[in-house]
Amino acid sequence: MRGRQTNQDQREKLLLAGRIAKEARDRGIMLSEPGVRVLDVVDQVEELIRKMGGQPAFPVNIGIDAVAAHYTPATGDSQRFPPRGILKFDVGVHVDGYIADTAASKDLGGSNNLLVSCSQSALEQAIETVKAGISLRYLGGVIERTIQSSGYRPVTNLMGHSIERYNLHAGFSVPNVSDISDGTVPDDIVIAIEPFATSGKGFVVSGRIGNIFSLVRRKKLDDASLNQFQEVIDERYSTLPFAERWLGEFGNRTHLLRKLLRLGILHGYQTLIEASGAPVSQWEHTLIVSREGVVATSK
Ligand SMILES: [Co+2]
Incomplete structure (x- = not known):
């Protein structure tokens, strides 16, 4: 797959997956309100993905406060969104195996939360900065400094990732800090960039399945x-x-x-949980990166 990501047919499938993922993410964020059943929102969003001609590339991930990733409701789950908390809504869509991965955050019961907006700014800055050949030290540094300038910490052991057909984590990582990798962003690659920010220690530990x-x-x-x-x-x-x-x-x-x-x-x-139990925010887009430029498919 690598080196052939920009073939026209593949590109169209990547773009369609991105458009569906964007709709699904935005619908999910809109429907997720205090008191609403989490499973109802997840079911609706996954149904929307199928109706629009995609398939979920993974179950909708719902992360509330310190839960950063890898939780989805089980059958019959009666959990409701809490009156307050930082929600992460992470959606994956594939069209014939071509994947878009995107996430947004929301301050439940609140509004302009700096923890929510700093990881969003970090993602915007990263998209402005990324190009084929750029150093990961530099790119990670942009994310790190943007989050730190709001007084928060990036989560160091959660990273963006390359995506290939039917392969969500295809081996290449995009760190959210400057000092993890000496590599560069390859030409002709699909990557998800996903800054996570927290008021806690800045790393996650594993919980239960x-x-x-x-x-x-x-x-x-x-x-x-x-x-x-x-x-x-x-x-x-x-x-x-x-x-x-x-x-x-x-x-x-x-x-x-x-x-x-x-x-x-x-x-x-x-599940991946912030080490000190502090809340985490996350934003994510999928990008096609080539010498011709960068296209954010889920934007
Ligand atoms: Co991802």
């Missing part, structure tokens, strides 16, 4: 129901992350998921 899984590798087992379950997952999601609640027709899915996790056939994503 947040109802999100992905296929690592299929294995032929002696159990027919486990084999069928693997096949359905592989056909529907390939190796992209999926939610427990997307497999509602399998009444025994909790049991099947647990078995496949234990066998290493599935990976379970642990």
Whole structure:
């Protein structure tokens, strides 16, 4: 895939995924209000993605306050948005495997929150700055300084990432600070840039599995129901992350998921939580970067 991201057909699919992701993200942010059921919003947004001709590239991630990433509601989850808190709404869309990944934040029950706006400014600055060949030290420094100038810290162990077909985290990372990588941004690449800001320590630790899984590798087992379950997952999601609640027709899915996790056939994503329990904000766009310029597909 790399080196061929700007082929016209691929580019159109990337742009369509970006437009759908933008709509989905904005709808999600609008619907997420104190007292509203989280699962209702997530269901509506994932439905919108499908109606518009895309597929979710991962389950909608809902992060409230110190939860930075990797949480999605389970089937029947009755949780409601709290009266106050920093919400991160992270959406992924793919069209034939071509992915857009985008996120926004909102101060629930409040308005102009500096923690929310500083990571947004950092993303804007990063998009202004990024180009093929630019040093990651410089780019990371722009993000870091923008967040610090508002009195907050970037989250150092969460990073932007390259994206390839059916591959959300394709190996190349875009740090949110200057001193993590000596590399440069390659020509002809799709990357998501995602600054995270916090009033806490500036790094996340792993919590429990947040109802999100992905296929690592299929294995032929002696159990027919486990084999069928693997096949359905592989056909529907390939190796992209999926939610427990997307497999509602399998009444025994909790049991099947647990078995496949234990066998290493599935990976379970642990929630990522700010180390001191402080709130985190995040903004994210997906960009096509080439010598001809930079296009933010989800903007
Ligand atoms: Co991302």
